[in-house]
Amino acid sequence: MTETTLHSLQGDQDPSSPGRDIWDQFKTHRGAVLGLGFFIFIILAVAFGPYLWGLDAQFIDIRARNQGPSLLHPLGTDQLGRDTLARLLVGGRVSLSVGIVAMVLSLFLGTLIGVVAGFFSWIDGLLMRLTDLFLALPLLPLLLVIIMLFRDTLRTAFGPETGIFILIVFVIGITSWMQAARIVRGDVLALKEQEFVLASRSVGTPSRRMITRHILPNILSPILVSATLGIANAIITESVLSFLGLGFPSDFPTWGRLLFDSTDYLQQYPERVIWPGLAISLTVLSVNYIGDGLRDALDPRIRGR
Amino acid sequence: MPEKRPAVLDVKDIETVFNTRRGTIHAVNSVSFSLEPGELLGVVGESGSGKSVTMMSLIGLLPTPPARVTGGYVKFDNIDLLKADAQQLRAVRGAKIGFIFQDPMTSLNPVLTIGFQLMEPLRTHMGMKKAAAKKRAVELLDLVGMPDAERRLSDFPHQFSGGMRQRVVIAMALACDPKVLIADEPTTALDVTIQAQILELVKDLRRKLGMAIIWITHDLGVVAGIADRVMVMYGGQIVEQAPVRELFENPQHPYTRALIETVPDIGAERPERLRTVEGQPSILYARPSACSFRTRCAHAFERCGKENPPLLVTDKAHHVACFWDSATGEPRNV
Numbered sequence: 001m002t003e004t005t006l007h008s009l010q011g012d013q014d015p016s017s018p019g020r021d022i023w024d025q026f027k028t029h030r031g032a033v034l035g036l037g038f039f040i041f042i043i044l045a046v047a048f049g050p051y052l053w054g055l056d057a058q059f060i061d062i063r064a065r066n067q068g069p070s071l072l073h074p075l076g077t078d079q080l081g082r083d084t085l086a087r088l089l090v091g092g093r094v095s096l097s098v099g100i101v102a103m104v105l106s107l108f109l110g111t112l113i114g115v116v117a118g119f120f121s122w123i124d125g126l127l128m129r130l131t132d133l134f135l136a137l138p139l140l141p142l143l144l145v146i147i148m149l150f151r152d153t154l155r156t157a158f159g160p161e162t163g164i165f166i167l168i169v170f171v172i173g174i175t176s177w178m179q180a181a182r183i184v185r186g187d188v189l190a191l192k193e194q195e196f197v198l199a200s201r202s203v204g205t206p207s208r209r210m211i212t213r214h215i216l217p218n219i220l221s222p223i224l225v226s227a228t229l230g231i232a233n234a235i236i237t238e239s240v241l242s243f244l245g246l247g248f249p250s251d252f253p254t255w256g257r258l259l260f261d262s263t264d265y266l267q268q269y270p271e272r273v274i275w276p277g278l279a280i281s282l283t284v285l286s287v288n289y290i291g292d293g294l295r296d297a298l299d300p301r302i303r304g305r
Numbered sequence: 306m307p308e309k310r311p312a313v314l315d316v317k318d319i320e321t322v323f324n325t326r327r328g329t330i331h332a333v334n335s336v337s338f339s340l341e342p343g344e345l346l347g348v349v350g351e352s353g354s355g356k357s358v359t360m361m362s363l364i365g366l367l368p369t370p371p372a373r374v375t376g377g378y379v380k381f382d383n384i385d386l387l388k389a390d391a392q393q394l395r396a397v398r399g400a401k402i403g404f405i406f407q408d409p410m411t412s413l414n415p416v417l418t419i420g421f422q423l424m425e426p427l428r429t430h431m432g433m434k435k436a437a438a439k440k441r442a443v444e445l446l447d448l449v450g451m452p453d454a455e456r457r458l459s460d461f462p463h464q465f466s467g468g469m470r471q472r473v474v475i476a477m478a479l480a481c482d483p484k485v486l487i488a489d490e491p492t493t494a495l496d497v498t499i500q501a502q503i504l505e506l507v508k509d510l511r512r513k514l515g516m517a518i519i520w521i522t523h524d525l526g527v528v529a530g531i532a533d534r535v536m537v538m539y540g541g542q543i544v545e546q547a548p549v550r551e552l553f554e555n556p557q558h559p560y561t562r563a564l565i566e567t568v569p570d571i572g573a574e575r576p577e578r579l580r581t582v583e584g585q586p587s588i589l590y591a592r593p594s595a596c597s598f599r600t601r602c603a604h605a606f607e608r609c610g611k612e613n614p615p616l617l618v619t620d621k622a623h624h625v626a627c628f629w630d631s632a633t634g635e636p637r638n639v
Contacts (some may be wrong), residue, residue, distance in 0.1 A: 195411040202366055202406075203399030203426040203477060213425070217416040300416055300461040 025297040032293020035286035042283055046092035055083040057090040057253055066269065075275055079265065084258075088275055091253035096283070098168055098238045098254075103230035105173030110180025111223055115211055117181070118188025128185065135178045140244075146171055147246045164248055168241060172234050180226040187219045221295040228291035232284035239280075255280050312339035312380075313484050313517050314363075319377030319387070321355075321362045321541075324370055331589040332358045334541040335377070337616075340485065345511060345518045347532030347549065349525060349564070353586050355541035356521045360487050364402055365394050381485075400430040403478030403516075405488040409470035409495075413462040419473050420458030426480040445476040448513075450506060468499035472506070479510065487519045492527065504531055525568055529553055534622075537561045540589060540597030543616060547623040557625040557632075559602045596628070604629040606636060 026032055050057070055073075061081035068076050075084040117127035147167060154163035191197065192215075200214055239256015241247035248254055255276045262272035296302045321333035333355045340346055348356045361367045362374045364386060379386040382401060384393065398404070406412040414422060423445060424438040433441065439458065446454035449472040462470060471491060478486055488507070492500040508531060511518060522528060528535055528549065535552045537545040537560065545558040556562045563582040570577075584601040596602070599609040606629070614626045617637070630637040 195406050195408055196414045198366060199404070199406050199412040199474065199477070200414070200422075200425070201398070202364070202404035203480070204395040204397070204429060205399075205425060206395060206429075209429070213417070213421075214414050218414070220416075300418075301463050 022297045025302070026293050029289075029293035029296055031289040032296075035289030035293070038282065038286040039290060042092065042279075042286070043096065046089055046096060049089035050086065050093075053086055053089060055086040057082065057086040058251060059083075066265075068271075076269070076271065078261065078272065084272065084275060087253040087258055088255070088279060091255045091258055091276070092279060094165070094248065094252070095235050095238060095255040095280070098165065098172070099231040099235040099283075102169045102172035102176070102234035102238075103227055105169060106177040106230055106234070107180055107223065107227050109173065110177035110226065111184050111216075113177065114181040114184025115188055115215060115219075118185040119192060119207070119211060119215065124185075127181075131178045131181050134175070137175075139175055142175065143171055143241065143246060147241075160249065161252070168238055168247055171241075172237050176230065176233055176237070180223070180230070183222045183226060184219055187222055188215055191215055191218050217298075220298050224291045224295045224298075228284075228288045231287050232280075235280055235283070311342075313342050314340040315380040316363065317378050317380070319359070319362055319379065320375045321358055321367070321372060322375055323372050328590045331592050332372075332541050333362060334589070334593055336538075336541070336543055337377075338536060338543065338546065340517045340519065342484070342517055343511070343515050345520060345531060345533045347528035347535040348519060348521045348538060349523060349528055349535060350538035351523060351564075351582070351586060353588075354538045356523075356538050357489050358541075359538070360489060360519060360521060363487075364398055364404070365389075366398075366404070396430070399426045399478075399483070400481040401484050403480075403483035403486045405471075405474055405478045405486065405491045407490040407493050409467055409474050412474050413470055415462055418459050418461055419465070423458070423473070423477055423480060426477065430481045441480070442476075445480060446473070448479070448510070449473070449476045451476070467495055468502060471495060471499075471503055475503075475506070475510075479514070482514065483516055485517050485519065487521070489521045490523070491520075493522070493524070500527070507531065525564060537564070540586060540593060542593070542597070542613075542626065543624070544598065544627070545623075545625045546616070547625075551623055555623070555631075557619065557623065558598075558627050559604050559629065559631075560598050562631070563601075596626075602629075608636065 059082060061077070063081065064073070064077050065079055065081035066077065067073055067081075070076075073083050073085065075088065077083055078087070113127050113131065117124045117131075150167055151164070154167050157163060158166060197210065197214060200210060205214070235255065238247060238254060239259055242250075242254055242257040242260070248257065250257070258276040259273060259280070262269070262276070266273055316339065317337045318335045319333060319337075320331070320335060323330040323332055336355075336359050338346070348360070350356050358367065358372070362372075363379050363381075365374075367374075374387055377387065381397065386394065386397065389397070413419065420439065420442055423442040424433075424435070427433045427438040427441055428435075442458060443454045446457065451457060451469065451472055457465075462473075465473065471494075475491070491507075492503050495503065504527065507518065507520075520528070520532060532549045535547060535549050536543055537552075537558065539560050545552065545556070545561045547555075552561065553565065556565055560582070567580050567582060569579055582601060587597060587600065589597065593613050595611060596605070596609040596614050599605040602609065608628050612628075614628050616624045616626045618624050628637050629635075
């Protein structure tokens, strides 16, 4: 701490901008930089990969089925002779976008409910019982009902793939915000008792500004941790849904779908489980590292060191 | 006090209760006082005597529930703060009444720069643009004696020492030129040398800016050095109130006398045992119907257990709430 003070007293003449500071700190976290690099690589790969890799993910070449790695099919083919690499690339698009969008949605809901419950004690009980209610709901029957009720409407409105995408993101979002809400509420309750909240009220800060300016930046780290876990959770839930036939159409590849398709052939072709599994775990791992680095970078108390 | 000027803050009979699971606690019982422009009023009393709760009740800073202000009025700027709505209160807080808290380590938000926190009241109350607010923030930091003010705006609270943080907190409270500054034990968390610096700073600021100050403390030495008038609180009531000199020369309430006796004498030949006021203040589950100090009082007699002594005016603007007359050593005839 003394060193920091000295440094900021003598040090750099132009005070650096906060954005720059955050990036400088982020760079010192090696895992986070690697994670970020890998995450960008995956995003680029699934965004542009299918165009570069000429093979069609849906093309069935029954004579080339169950092949091992070769020049034509570097990751082999499945039981219908479809190219695994092409399916992995196309599947990543859906899995990643479902993961990210569903995570944002559930985090938004969770943070909103957690902050409101923690900050306004008159509504705390109500919101937390609602959270308990959602936690207690059996997930699968609920999903079944929601999907049965809304699938056809959404399909006709947005087309089969977009419709199901919206539905799945929505379903995952509203069934996974509870953990975040509980964590956030707990942190807000603790923060609310801090003297700086009282101090800021004593200068006449209205509640909304208090939440956005004083509370939210202080609970960033649990939110970021929930976010990184949320992406993984969403990708996996999507694969469960696809597996149950409630998600995307069965010929439409996603990482989860690929994983479940290949479990049937686990004994003959174990490598087929490895590729989508690896893609999911590496994505989750890299997001975790990014979250870790971001948390350190955004906390000025750590950043100073 | 030579001439009577209209008070900036007029508090009459305020009552604050806390509704707890074990019953209603009467934390503030019929407290009345007024504050003249430019005056420094010291408020002393031990922990739990209702000093902070009284001051926080004035501008609605207590969490409700459990706290509730049940009676009285607080006249400030021709409005009754106890009846004011949330918007009026927000306009008063920070802009016209500043508040300084006890612990500078926790009263600044750790994730925001002090520049941002200083500019916040300026932008909400005075509608300043960013550049203007920044200029004023630098002025404020200069005013409270922060070296290299402009560059330190972008520093975070953890980069400051305790004394410097308290200066920032004071600067925040002064941001909009308040008429009244309420300081809730602002030097308690600081060491003695820094405490002396902050006291000098406040005296200096008062000379320059001329606002009235309410200084809550349990340090009699601080009060003696800084206050014009002193209010001694016990059990949520004012037990004695007098100009500072008069109070120290002629303390009349047994509690005040006991408090003054507890101050160790550094000039004494032989170090003596530190004197204390025996016992604990009682928790008031009902409005006091008797003197709440009687269980710890050396002079208590029968009447003290039957009636709650009212605040009596003796000479020289000296008020005391006691049935025992310190001048004669006999019960008072009232």
